[in-house]
Amino acid sequence: MSGSTIIPWVVGNWKMNPMQANSQQLIQDLKQQLQQQPISExxxxxxxxxxxxxxLSVQQQFADAPNKIMSVAQDLSRMAGTGAYTGEISAELLKDSGIEFVLIGHSERREIFGDTVSVVQEKVKNALNAxxxxxxxxxxxxAQREAGQAEEVVLxxxxxxxxxxxAEQWNNIIVAYEPIWAIGTGKTASPDDAQAMHAKIREGLSQITPLGAKIAILYGGSVKPENAAELAACADINGALVGGASLNAESFYQIAQAFAKSKE
Structure with a gap:
């Protein structure tokens, strides 16, 4: 099945960046790019x-942007509701603050901060409940790719x-495929390799839910303006989760533009 009719998503993961002044400049620069050449929803x-x-401040600063820019939480707590959980932010608190989107299961959370499968599952359950x-x-x-285990691991x-x-909650799921070996390394899966994995993910999703053909599957891993158009041309790549290149407004805009043009 092809996801070519899905409106693409381009999401910038700023990670632990930048300082406040740089953030404000980044937002202004991106708004200016979108003012000059709007990209419709x-x-x-x-x-x-x-x-x-x-x-919340980023959400407010984008409120008057020429395009709707969604604010996405980088993570959330495995604890639900409110309570004595110092340092945590629950799904309910995000929702109460007007935040509608959240990243879950990023490899940096899994690899560095010990998000086990059970922790990821708790976070997913809390997010869906909210x-x-x-x-x-x-x-x-x-190592998993070289051992021929890539598809097995991802599925x-x-x-x-x-x-x-x-069943109806699959409408609230976007999948982001990020080969760990390509995150922040400058290495990128070839468009053929990325498309092959995306097609396999879509096949797997379609076996789980009738909505599998409609779920956006994003590619992440050293996405930049130089490779965005090739990735956008792939039938089952419905956008990008962008790391380092999202900290430069022009680069991020060019990536979004490449995926927008794939709809023309």
Whole structure:
């Protein structure tokens, strides 16, 4: 099945960046780019995932942008509701603050901060219960790819959450495929390799839910303006989760524009 009719998403994951002054400049520069050459929501959805303490201010600063820019939380707590959980931000608190999207399962959370499968599952369950939309990250390590296990690993990560998602809740799921070996390394899966994995993910999703053909599957891993058009041309690549290049307004805009043009 092809996801070529899906409106693409381009989401900038700012990770633990930037300082406040640089963030404000980045926002102004991106708004200016969009003012000069607007990208309609029918062409491409755009979002940014700033650090937690900047979520609301970034959302407010984008309120008057020529395009709707979604604010995306980089993570959320495995604890629900409110309570004595120092340092945590729950799904309900995000929703109460007007944040509608959250990243879950990013490899940096899994690899560095110990988000096990059970922790990821708790986060997914909490997000869905709060009616948040999830960008669910999957991807294999270099060792797993070289061992021929890439598809098995990625499809297992999809299966890890399948039982938690009710039939209608698949409308609230976006999948982001990020090969771990390509994140921040400058290496990128070839368009053919990326498309092959995306097609396999779509096949797996379609076996789980009738909505599998409609779920956006984003590619992440050293996405930049130089490779965005090739990736956007792939039938089952419905956008990008952008890391370093999202910290430069012109680069990020060019990536969004490449995916927007793929709808023309």
């Amino acid at each position: 029918q062409q491409c959805h755009i979002g940014v995932a700033p650090i937690a303490i900047a979520l 009616n948040l939309k999830i960008i669910y990250c999957v991807g294999e390590s270099l 297992q990560q999809i299966c890890d959450i399948a039982a938690l998602v009710k």
